[in-house]
Amino acid sequence: MKAAVLRELKSPLVIENDVPIPEFGPRDVLMRVKQCGICVTDVRIASGARPVGELPFIMGHEGVGIVEEIGSEVANFIKGDRVLMNPLVSCGMCKNCSSARDNLCENRKLIGISPGVQGVYAEYGVIPERNLYKLPGEVSYSDGVLITSNLASAFHGARRVDFKASETACIYGVGAIGKLLALVLKSFGASLIIGVVRSEKSLKAAAAFGVDYLINSKKEDPVKRIKELTGGKGVDAGFEVVGKHEAILQAIASTRAGGRTCILGVPFYHVIMDFEDELGFFHEICEKEATIINSWGYVRQEFPMMINMVKKGLIDFSPCRIKIIPIEEVNEGLKLNKEGLYTRVIIGF
Ligand SMILES: [Zn+2]
Numbered sequence: 001m002k003a004a005v006l007r008e009l010k011s012p013l014v015i016e017n018d019v020p021i022p023e024f025g026p027r028d029v030l031m032r033v034k035q036c037g038i039c040v041t042d043v044r045i046a047s048g049a050r051p052v053g054e055l056p057f058i059m060g061h062e063g064v065g066i067v068e069e070i071g072s073e074v075a076n077f078i079k080g081d082r083v084l085m086n087p088l089v090s091c092g093m094c095k096n097c098s099s100a101r102d103n104l105c106e107n108r109k110l111i112g113i114s115p116g117v118q119g120v121y122a123e124y125g126v127i128p129e130r131n132l133y134k135l136p137g138e139v140s141y142s143d144g145v146l147i148t149s150n151l152a153s154a155f156h157g158a159r160r161v162d163f164k165a166s167e168t169a170c171i172y173g174v175g176a177i178g179k180l181l182a183l184v185l186k187s188f189g190a191s192l193i194i195g196v197v198r199s200e201k202s203l204k205a206a207a208a209f210g211v212d213y214l215i216n217s218k219k220e221d222p223v224k225r226i227k228e229l230t231g232g233k234g235v236d237a238g239f240e241v242v243g244k245h246e247a248i249l250q251a252i253a254s255t256r257a258g259g260r261t262c263i264l265g266v267p268f269y270h271v272i273m274d275f276e277d278e279l280g281f282f283h284e285i286c287e288k289e290a291t292i293i294n295s296w297g298y299v300r301q302e303f304p305m306m307i308n309m310v311k312k313g314l315i316d317f318s319p320c321r322i323k324i325i326p327i328e329e330v331n332e333g334l335k336l337n338k339e340g341l342y343t344r345v346i347i348g349f
């Protein structure tokens with residue numbers, strides 16, 4: 001089969017035509033890959049920032065495709081089914097799995113990310129039956145990629161704060177995930193969504209995703225403006241999606257007393273939370289009984305929910321910009337991911 005193979009870190013992936021089709025076990029499905037999203041995690045793996053053990057390695061964890069063959073014990077799929085893969089292979093047995101938090105599984109593995117677990121930058125991939133979800137006819141392959149990539153972490157964040165109909169929200173960072181978070185919050189019944197960005201370019205792009213107000217934090221104080229827009233109180237749920245020290249503090253400060261702040265951004269550098277403040281920031285946190293929540297990835301229960309909401313049109317991906325490229329252009333695709341012009345760059349077979 002054809003695959004894009006990582007043979008050397010910091011070097012372009014190599015397109016190979018004679019990679020053996022992977023063997024599969026009794027509870028596995030051999031999926032013929034139709035599309036696979038290119039993720040910033042892949043960029044980090046290829047650069048060596050995220051170790052994947054011995055090379056060669058096949059990346060790719062955001063796959064959708066068609067069931068080609070099934071293992072002898074597979075009961076829920078037949079050849080020809082359109083499917084979406086959840087790359088997070090959880091054990092189903094540990095304490096977190098038992099409480100519907102398999103994103104925190106003690107024995108988790110990630111397809112296309114964990115050492116030795118080959119991904120789907122390839123014509124075929126092996127996926128455990130438990131990690132596959134049927135895609136209804138109304139949900140396109142690209143919609144499937146958007147579900148398993150950008151949408152999933154946004155959706156989980158909204159569920160982590162138990163976002164309710166008619167609540168207000170602010171989003172610090174309206175990039176690839178922040179935009180999808182706006183779509184999710186709208187679908188959950190948000191009455192007001194305020195986006196905070198740092199460039200004019202993202203101001204324009206965010207409007208199409210249902211953000212009601214956009215604040216350029218380079219031009220005005222976002223906390224002050226959010227308070228003004230919410231009768232002096234702050235939003236019910238504040239979200240931080242960029243993983244930046246300043247934005248985390250601002251998101252907390254923008255949330256009303258008794259509200260919830262959700263941090264989705266993952267900092268990849270040393271963050272110093274500087275509480276040496278004359279403004280009484282920590283005092284404010286105490287006084288308003290702040291609930292500060294982290295959101296990490298997504299849980300398996302969320303896939304049927306997301307697929308159903310996209311199927312019913314409750315979450316509408318039409319403002320998303322996607323670009324589908326052939327696998328031969330995967331190295332250009334990895335570069336395009338860094339530029340951030342598209343909601344998702346997707347390899348299509
Ligand atoms: Zn990803």
Ligand SMILES: [Zn+2]
Pocket residue numbers: 090091092093094095096097102104105106107108
């Ligand atoms: Zn587990």
